[in-house]
Amino acid sequence: xNINLTLIGQSIAFAIFxxxxxxxxxxxxxxxxxxRQKKIADGLSAADRASLDLELAQQxxxxxxxxxxxxxxxxxxxxxxxxxQIVEASKDDARKEGEKLLEQARAEIQQERVQARDALRAExxxxxxxxxxxxxxxxxxxxxxxxxxxxxxxxx
Amino acid sequence: MAADxxxxxxxxxxTNLTYGKLPGGYERADGSVxxxxxxxxxxxxxxxxxxxxxxxxxxTLGWSIAMGVLFxxxxxxxxxxxxxxxxxxxxxxxEMTFEFVQGIVRDVFHGKNPLVAPLxxxxxxxxxxxxxLKLIPVDYIPSIAHALGLEYxxxxxxxxxxxxxxxxxxxxxxxxxxxxxxxxxxxxxxxxSFNPFxxxxxxxxxxxxxxxxxxxxxISLALRLFGNMYAGEVVFILIALLPLWIQWTLNVPWAIFxxxxxxxxxxxxxxxxxxxxxxxxxxx
Numbered sequence: 295x296n297i298n299l300t301l302i303g304q305s306i307a308f309a310i311f312x313x314x315x316x317x318x319x320x321x322x323x324x325x326x327x328x329x330r331q332k333k334i335a336d337g338l339s340a341a342d343r344a345s346l347d348l349e350l351a352q353q354x355x356x357x358x359x360x361x362x363x364x365x366x367x368x369x370x371x372x373x374x375x376x377x378x379q380i381v382e383a384s385k386d387d388a389r390k391e392g393e394k395l396l397e398q399a400r401a402e403i404q405q406e407r408v409q410a411r412d413a414l415r416a417e418x419x420x421x422x423x424x425x426x427x428x429x430x431x432x433x434x435x436x437x438x439x440x441x442x443x444x445x446x447x448x449x450x
Numbered sequence: 451m452a453a454d455x456x457x458x459x460x461x462x463x464x465t466n467l468t469y470g471k472l473p474g475g476y477e478r479a480d481g482s483v484x485x486x487x488x489x490x491x492x493x494x495x496x497x498x499x500x501x502x503x504x505x506x507x508x509x510t511l512g513w514s515i516a517m518g519v520l521f522x523x524x525x526x527x528x529x530x531x532x533x534x535x536x537x538x539x540x541x542x543x544x545e546m547t548f549e550f551v552q553g554i555v556r557d558v559f560h561g562k563n564p565l566v567a568p569l570x571x572x573x574x575x576x577x578x579x580x581x582x583l584k585l586i587p588v589d590y591i592p593s594i595a596h597a598l599g600l601e602y603x604x605x606x607x608x609x610x611x612x613x614x615x616x617x618x619x620x621x622x623x624x625x626x627x628x629x630x631x632x633x634x635x636x637x638x639x640x641x642x643s644f645n646p647f648x649x650x651x652x653x654x655x656x657x658x659x660x661x662x663x664x665x666x667x668x669i670s671l672a673l674r675l676f677g678n679m680y681a682g683e684v685v686f687i688l689i690a691l692l693p694l695w696i697q698w699t700l701n702v703p704w705a706i707f708x709x710x711x712x713x714x715x716x717x718x719x720x721x722x723x724x725x726x727x728x729x730x731x732x733x734x
Contacts, residue, residue, distance in 0.1 A: 300507040304616020320568035326532035
């Protein structure tokens with residue numbers, strides 16, 4: 295246990311170690327630690343923000359969903375109404391069409407009846423003349439009696 | 451090994467490998483006389499003592515420097531690879547040490563000085579490593595050294611007062627430096643003169659008291675560490691003198707206990723250093 299130059303040697307070594315530590319060991323490690331600390335803090339705050347965002351998004355989504363539901367309900371309602379309208383309109387159209395057809399048919403029938411009557415009239419004259427000829431067994435001057443026969447036919 | 455009796459064994463284990471200057475005309479242990487003053491390895495404890503101040507404890511210096519280099523090399527290695535992402539095991543361990551030391555400095559040191567935290571880290575890890583050498587069985591390394599022809603070999607630098615005083619004197623110089631720097635010569639002188647009794651008539655008394663208190667700081671730092679380590683070492687050596695089959699019953703508990711002492715002493719030295727420097731930074 296002698297005190298000797300070791301003391302000074304040890305002091306010098308100590309000084310050099312401290313210098314080295316101050317210069318080359320302490321700064322990079324503390325910098326890395328501080329940076330990681332910052333990263334973690336950032337990450338945590340980002341996570342907080344994300345969960346907040348998520349909540350907001352969920353709220354928004356449910357709102358949107360609600361809106362969409364309402365809209366679709368309105369749409370369905372409208373469509374139903376429209377369909378009823380269309381059905382009603384088409385029923386109306388069909389009825390009108392039917393009436394129109396009926397009308398047409400009636401007109402045609404009427405026309406045909408008139409035509410038939412006219413034809414019948416024409417025939418009646420001839421038939422009557424032929425009948426009269428048979429009865430009288432004489433020829434009848436068709437020209438002389440046609441006027442009278444036409445009068446007769448017109449009375450039909 | 452020159453260890454025939456228990457006393458010799460103990461003495462042998464407590465003697466450093468000393469390289470020093472023997473005065474001219476000195477009669478060495480083997481009877482030969484040194485004609486001129488020469489630098490040589492001491493062959494006995496007596497020779498080492500007679501070398502006086504002009505001697506080096508090669509083992510103390512070697513092991514303490516080795517531990518310092520180990521500490522700085524390891525930490526520098528980690529510092530180079532330090533990632534800000536997920537740290538590996540080694541980086542984690544180093545960062546835990548950093549945070550431990552930063553915690554001490556944050557709690558105790560109130561000034562602003564970028565030197566203090568790295569200083570505390572150096573002191574803590576270096577002393578811890580030097581102390582830890584004590585857990586190596588007392589005969590291992592001295593036996594190897596003996597086989598290599600070195601008569602004395604003491605591996606724990608903190609069981610050498612030179613080792614502990616070397617550090618505490620460094621701390622003391624820093625205390626003086628910062629006291630003068632922060633408080634100014636006048637302020638520091640005033641602090642020494644008017645504490646603890648703030649009256650001009652008690653200035654001489656205060657001065658004696660405060661200067662003593664100042665000088666006691668490095669001495670107490672060094673002696674506390676040295677005393678604890680030396681005493682532990684002596685006990686280890688005593689246990690090593692017991693019969694082989696019973697040694698473990700004492701050796702193991704003592705070593706386990708010393709895991710605590712080793713860490714605690716490093717912690718105390720570091721904390722007190724920071725406390726003293728904090729006091730040096732307080733400007734009244």
